[in-house]
Each structure stands twice: as C-alpha cells, then as structure tokens.
Amino acid sequence: METGSSSLSWFSTRWFNIELLRSFEWQNPQWLYALAIIPLFLLVRWYTIVRARQKLPVALTKRDIRNDPISLFRHVPPLFLTLTLALLIISLARPQTTNEQVEQWSEGIDIMLVIDISESMQIQDFKPNRLESAKEVARDFVSGRFQDRIGLVVFSGDAYSRSPLTTDYELLYTYIDDINFDLIENRGTAIGSALAVGTNRLRESDSQSKVMILLSDGDNTAGNIDPITAAKLASAYDIKIYTIAIGKEGRVPFGTDFFGRTRYVENTLDETNLREIAKIGNGKFYRVSDKRALEAVFQQIDQLEKAEIKETRYKDTTDYYYIYLRWAITFFLIWLMFKSTFLTNILTD
Secondary structure: OHHHHHOOOOOOHHHHOHHHHHHOEEOOHHHHHHHHHHHHHHHHHHHHHHHHOOOOOOOOOHHHOOOOHHHHHHHHHHHHHHHHHHHHHHHHOOEEEEEEEEEEEEOOOEEEEEEEOOHHHHOOOOOOOHHHHHHHHHHHHHHOOOOOEEEEEEEOOOEEEEEEEEOOHHHHHHHHHOOOOOOOOOOOOOHHHHHHHHHHHHOOOOOOOEEEEEEEOOOOOOOOOOHHHHHHHHHHOOEEEEEEEEOOOEEEEEEEOOOOOEEEEEEOOOOHHHHHHHHHOOOOEEEEOOHHHHHHHHHHHHHHOOOOEEEEEEEEEEEOHHHHHHHHHHHHHHHHHHHHOOHHHHHHO
C-alpha cells in the first residue's frame, strides 16, 4: 500500500478511502478516540445557537409556511468546520506506513559430500537401492542449509570432484540427481583418493568450519592413497570428517537372476577404517542399515554443523500526517470564507 500512497497527489480524494485508512499504522492512535467527541461538539454547538437565537412571535398561516431548498445551505459552514476538526485529529494521530526489510546472513560452513558409487551401492537393502537412497537424503540435507557452500565428490575405483563448493543449491541438486554408476569406469572403492579430492577442495577455504561427510558401504580396495594418511592430511587443514557406513550385514537382495527371481548376496563391512577416519577427523562414525536411519544421521549432522543465522532489520517509515493537515487547512480557509463574507448572511437567512 505504501507504493500506491506515495504516488497519490495530496489533493486526491483517495486519501479518504476506507481501505487506505485501515492500512496505515498510527504513531499516536489515542488521538483517534477524539473523533468520537465531534458529534458531541456539534450537538452542543447546535443547542447553543438555538438558545441564543432571538425569537420573535409571528403569526403565520400553515399555507405561508414552506421549506426553501436554499435554506439547506446553512449547514455548509458547520460541515467544513467539522471536517477541519476531524482532519486535524487524524493528522495528530500520525498516519504512516512502514516497509520492513530483513537481511539474513551467516558466517557459513563449507561442506563436501563424498559419496560412494561403487558397484555394491546397487544392493537393494535400501529401496530402490543404496545409491538412490543416499542421493535423496543428500538432497534433503542440502535443502535444509542456509548460505553454506556445499560441494560434491563421487568415487568408486577412482575419485573426482562432481561439484566445487557452491551456494547455488539448484545447480547442486542437478549434480546430485545425475549421479549414476557409469560416471567412473574403474571398479573398486577408493576411499583414500576420495578423501584427498575432498581435502583439495576444502584446503583453501577461509571458512571457520570445514566439514567432510563420507558415505560408503565398503572397505578401501582401490586408489593409491591410504585412507588413514588421507584423513591425517584432512585433519592438518582443520577439516572435520563424519563417516557413514551404509548397508545391512548378511544376505541382502542384489538384482535378479536369469529367471527374474531376486538374487541374494552375502554382505560384510569392516568398520575399522571408517571409525578411525572419523576419529582422526574429530568427527563421528555412524552405521545405518535402512533409509530412516540414514535420514536421522544426516539430520543429526545438520544440527551439529549449524552456523548461527544473524539478521539485520531495516525499517523505512513514511509519514502522511501532512496530507491531512493540508486538507484541514483547506477546509478551515473555506469555513473562514463563509464566515467572513456576505455568504454567511445568505446561508443564515
């Protein structure tokens, strides 16, 4: 409403629009109660005039008594005086509009998501499989962040950076959605190489908090960097590491056979390396066996690594009391004109 009000000329009749008046904030709203006194003022004034008016006994027949429409104009001067008083009261109440803007910001956290896309991530103990569940949960995790720079590393037999650190979450969603098992040809699980690539992305960061979230379902079986050595390198750059071991132990569904029947494989996972990596990286190790547990882990990490969100509020206040003051002065001058010229006698008679 402020924009529309600002564009109005002061003499526009839209200043008396009920919706506009309701949209105002009033700095001195107690003055509005004085509007209730105006009818009382008119009543007292009318009673005083009637009592003070000289009365002469005149005998007239009923035929001689008739109403003259011109006599109605005698109410015009009091009307302008009443409007003057009402507008002065509105002006004293200080109508105004306030446009408040809130600017939110935080120091932010730099986070690298390091996701395993090795062949075993196709196992279907998570529906539809481990990788698709991990992608969905990672996407939800990103959507809950505010002004944090987030990057993405994928790995199997090799590791490479899928996305640099960015606050463009829409672009990051696209990178996450496009993750598939064909991105890397070499088979295996190169955890050490993945940590090294993530560290390389984070090492030049100026953020006070740098975090790596490693999600894998296997042991280190590929790459030319030992995971423990890579974890120590990350720790040297003050990078905190959370590790998540994903998958159930024992017989788990893994695709179908020639006849379309569900095929089962034996799944084992040595947690030793992932636990040690989290310990070196001053983070935490988690073991999850279903999607709900994976969601809970990401929610916990989300709470542990929340940056303080600060906000600055700006208030732009526009006063409109002068509009109604000008109208009051205008009506007062018109009233004076009626009172100070021959028009008074015409309207009274």
